[in-house]
Amino acid sequence: MSLVVEQISKKYQDKAVLADVTVSFEPQKIYGLLGRNGAGKSTLLNIINNRSFASAGQVLLDGKPLTENEKELNQIYLMSEDNLFPGSMKVKDIFKISAGLYGTFDWEFSTELVAAFELDTNLKFRKLSTGYRSIAKLITALCVPCDYIFLDEPVLGLDANYRDLFYGYLVEAYEKRPRTFIVSTHLIEEITNLFEEVIIIDHGKIVLTDTVENILRESNMISGPREQVESFAEHLNVVGKEELGGLVNVYVSGELHQAIPENITVAPVNLQTYFIQLTKGKKGI
């Protein structure tokens, strides 16, 4: 089973928010979908999940357009900021309705999660705090039987303890029944270890898809006096640059191949730093 997003574009009036986005999601992998505010992440996730229409392009599950087949649509689930159920509905009823809609529900796991997060399932959804709304939605997402689970800013409003707890349960859910998770988040540093692959979207375009392992192995910060650093980086793929007086930091990706001169330092960079450098430009579509 594979989920392929093929040349998706989206315009609101004359404003292009997604341009020719092509990306595929393989079975049983955890993906990170990263992008700055307004980059187009939620728009893309809403289109994939048939909650919004693309201006062009299509989404295929096993080669078949998703929009034409309800059975296929049932294989994918989106947890997003939008609340699909009325606020007057009790959390336990949201679980029951989800179970009915998707065929089954992992009741054993949901009971464990409800206890761990101390969620009162007798409360109406609208009576929950921001963090507990996310928790109720997360539990639903981790317990439906779908093979592709999209989590759009899943830890919105969660305190540090509950975020940590959620990351652990996400791994547990994956290990219990491997499936594809696509997590859109701004909290890059604390979740990097969970991602196998990362997709970076910037101003409506995919600017990078790669494994976290490759990104971390091939990203470096080269620091030192401007002239030496610039000459060293001349034939490298420069992703970003910072200047501090006469000193510069140049962020590069790719193998270095050459000996490192004495007055230059080379240090690895983490995913968040790499992301910041890659997306700090202001160019639109």
Ligand SMILES: Nc1ncnc2c1ncn2[C@@H]1O[C@H](COP(=O)(O)OP(=O)(O)OP(=O)(O)O)[C@@H](O)[C@H]1O
């Ligand atoms: N219904 C709409 N009408 C007009 N413009 C919209 C609409 N929905 C989204 N947009 C615009 O599309 C762009 C992408 O928005 P989107 O919500 O997909 O970004 P995002 O990457 O999820 O951002 P964030 O991280 O801030 O949630 C933004 O410029 C937004 O203003």
